[in-house]
Amino acid sequence: MDFNIKNMLQLRTFVLMLLLGGVFISCESDLDVTPEDDDELLADGFFENEGAYKQALAGVYANLSLTSINDPGGSNIAGLDAGTGQYIRGLFNLQNLSTDEVIWTYENDPGLRGMQRNTWSSDNPLILGVFARASYEIALANEFLRQTTTEALSGRGESEELKATIQTYRAEARVLRALANYHLLDMFGKAPSVTENDAVGFDQVPELVGVDLFNFIESELLAALPDLIAARQNEYARVDQGVANMLLAKLYLNAEVYTGTARYADCITVCETLIGSGYSLTPNYLFNFMADNNTNGAQNEIIFPISNDGTNTQNYGGTTIIIQGEVGVPENNGESLGVNATGFGGLFRVRPEFSRLFTSNPLYRNDSRNTLITADRTEEINNVGNTAEGYIITKFSNRTSTGGFGSDRTFTDTDYPLFRYADVLLMYAEATLRGGGGSTAQALGYINELRERAFGNTSGNITQSQLTLDFILDERSRELYWESHRRQDLIRFGVYSGSSYLWSYKGGPQTGTAIPQFRELFPIPNQSLSSNANLTQNAGY
Structure with a gap:
């Protein structure tokens, strides 16, 4: 890949430039970063090379994949486990593990029981991992933007041609910052209000809440769009107009939840x-x-991938934890998934409510999205710690489309599809049904396009009368499971909290129980509240 997001050294260089060049990213205790290197790089010296601007931008991207400037077992955010603090693993924990789609076997691991039983508190390390990593992404983007202002570029004597190129880089950084703010809005309802125009740090900045944060994200995306490269025309895994528009679409789809005002049109x-x-x-x-989803044709569907590379971006999050965690015990089927035979010891199973999306109707036996392994397993999970109970899946794989293996059997090559075109078709259909003004006939056509891909023919097609919001909610799970959308979807459909929909271990017991509405937002971590007096705790916590 030309951009080399997958090269760990680029993030290492940029982080060291920021930290050792006298530009401290944050004073907040949960964002403390400790360099473990003797190199000293000053910002001005770093940018003497024109290519350094692209390197620095790669560092902002790499924070979505990596956890350390040194090795996969390290974390550049103090107090966080190397895996817990990884961006995609954090999204998976909060957006999927807290729902009906998946359960983690080893509940004694810090924070896991509270997360998957919806009983978390403000000292849960999984929640801290997401809040801190997203805040760190904002800090990295802010610093890149500070270092690339017109004044800074002119002061270094950069050419007009380079300035024009960097204007595109700056737009990409703004979208990455908007992405982090979007995740904070979705999961916490608020974020520290800090941009490149503010002093460095998160210790005394005000917060943006609800409508104000929504409006900031929307304005940032709209402002960045004209300076971005057209959709599908940028280098692989870089932000383009398609990524910005996808973020806008997700923002508008959920606007009624975030702001109280529908934006379906x-x-x-x-x-x-x-x-x-x-x-x-x-x-x-x-x-x-x-493992080759960057070259096997999937790049035409994946709007924004988060890069994983078994050689250069080794970490214990991303698709590594997902694929290793898919491996079943006693099946030891890791070889078929391109990893070690035993994987990570049966980390994940799916809850029976998810299984039944495929097993309750014989039609879905022929659905290519049905990757359940059911043989010699019970659908119900009576004991969370029993790895043989509950079905497992094989959706993600470290094998290639031609039957080969990724470059490493521990760390995977499979890029994480944060946004896919399939979701665009589903969003169009849902927004149409919610009164956004689209064509119901077109919506039906898009849904059947997805189902024809899933079934290989028209046997799974539905009729106009079958296209309902309840159908859309189920179809979103069948199409997008484990892609960090489920919690958001359940909230938007009004069935995450309360008792109208119970799933196994929701709220604690195996049969499930109602959870209060305040749990539709996560608490602000205690560490963050302690270090920024302007942050306030969410209601209920």
């Missing part, structure tokens, strides 16, 4: 832009989740 408008941007469904659904 805007969601449809942006989805139509994305549909006209040249994306397409890869013919084989599972190609989206293989």
